[in-house]
Amino acid sequence: xxxxxxxxxxxxxxxxxxxxxxxxxxxxxxxxxxxxxxxxxxxxxxxxxxxxxxxxxxxxxxxxxxxxxxxxxxxxxxxxxxxxxxxxxxxxxxxxxxxxxxxxxxxxxxxxxxxx
Amino acid sequence: xxxxxxxxxxxxxxxxxxxxxxxxxxxxxxxxxxxxxxxxxxxxxxxxxxxxxxxxxxxxxxxxxxxxxxxxxxxxxxxxxxxxxxxxxxxxxxxxxxxxxxxxxxxxxxxxxx
Numbered sequence: 341x342x343x344x345x346x347x348x349x350x351x352x353x354x355x356x357x358x359x360x361x362x363x364x365x366x367x368x369x370x371x372x373x374x375x376x377x378x379x380x381x382x383x384x385x386x387x388x389x390x391x392x393x394x395x396x397x398x399x400x401x402x403x404x405x406x407x408x409x410x411x412x413x414x415x416x417x418x419x420x421x422x423x424x425x426x427x428x429x430x431x432x433x434x435x436x437x438x439x440x441x442x443x444x445x446x447x448x449x450x451x452x453x454x455x456x
Numbered sequence: 457x458x459x460x461x462x463x464x465x466x467x468x469x470x471x472x473x474x475x476x477x478x479x480x481x482x483x484x485x486x487x488x489x490x491x492x493x494x495x496x497x498x499x500x501x502x503x504x505x506x507x508x509x510x511x512x513x514x515x516x517x518x519x520x521x522x523x524x525x526x527x528x529x530x531x532x533x534x535x536x537x538x539x540x541x542x543x544x545x546x547x548x549x550x551x552x553x554x555x556x557x558x559x560x561x562x563x564x565x566x567x568x569x570x
Contacts, residue, residue, distance in 0.1 A: 344499070375560075380465075382546060382560040383500075430499055438550050438558045442488040442507035445558075447499030 342367045346431050346448035352456050353418065353425060361416045361451045363431035371437040372414035373445065376400060377428040386429075389414055390437040418453060428452050458483050460549045462561035470569045475519075475534040477564045479547035482528060489530045490548040491521055494563075500546060506530060517541070542568045 344365045353359045365372065371390045375383040385398030389408040403422025408414050414433075418425045429452075432445040463478040481487065488507050492500040504515025511523045521532045530547060547561040 346499075380562070382562045385558075428497075432500075438488075442505065442550070442552075444490055444502045444505055445500075447492075447501070449499045450497065452497070 344431055344433055344446055344448035346429075346451050348451060349449070351451055351453045353453060354456050356420045358417055358419050359453065361418070361429055361431075361453070363414045363416065363448060365412050365414075365431075365433045365446075365448075367433055367435075367446060368411070369433035369435050369446070370411070371434045372408065373432040373434075374398075374404070374406065374414070374416045375430045375432065377430060377450075383430065386416065388437070425453055426455050458487070458549060458551055458557055458559055460547055460559050460561040462545075462547050462564045464564050465562070466565045466567065468567040468569065469537045471539055472536050475532070475537045475541065475566065477532040477545050477547075477566065479530045479532065479561060480528055481530060481547070481549045483549060483551055485551045488550045488552070489521075489523060490550070491515065491519070491530075491532050492546045492548060494544045494546065496543075503532070503545075537566075537568050539568050539570065542566055 347362045373388045374386040384400050386404050387406045389395040405417045430450045431448045434445045435443045459482040461480045490505045491503040494500045503519050504513045506513050506523045514520045519534050544563045546563050551557040
């Protein structure tokens with residue numbers, strides 16, 4: 341079955357450490373997204389990519405970085421510059437960029453990041 | 457400006473009774489509207505979408521939503537709640553601007569009592 345795989349499911353970070361969250365999709369989607377979810381809040385967009393080797397900052401990109409070297413992969417790095425990284429991180433994809441069509445986003449099961 | 461408001465942060469119903477989750481939106485365009493469901497520690501699953509075809513949209517698991525342009529609303533309903541419906545629900549609006557203009561509501565937590 342096609343879908344989005346996020347790993348690991350749980351991740352712990354020490355102060356001053358960078359960590360990378362994995363997101364892989366086999367849906368052949370062009371667009372991919374990273375969201376952050378905090379308790380009681382909706383999803384906030386970190387980065388998005390509408391095609392390989394292209395990505396754009398979202399609303400809360402500071403302290404995060406991404407790459408899109410392959411169509412199926414969109415890893416997110418949480419850097420030490422992100423002062424409050426504890427959150428649930430969701431990766432999503434869509435056939436083309438939402439807003440260019442009415443195509444919905446498909447989501448992975450998330451990675452929960454905590455600070456040690 | 458584009459916005460989406462879920463009018464209730466929590467809704468509690470008894471099993472077998474109707475569910476109503478309310479969503480109002482604001483958009484300068486003819487938006488696409490979506491409802492997603494999220495179970496604990498899981499990703500979001502698409503329930504249904506409105507894309508300017510029929511105003512009454514049927515989704516999975518017996519849910520449906522009605523697009524009312526005059527009221528700028530897209531409320532989610534289900535005739536009879538099941539225990540497995542207990543989850544968080546998100547209303548999402550997306551504008552066809554060619555770029556990326558998608559906003560998620562803050563979510564409504566649905567509790568279902570036995």
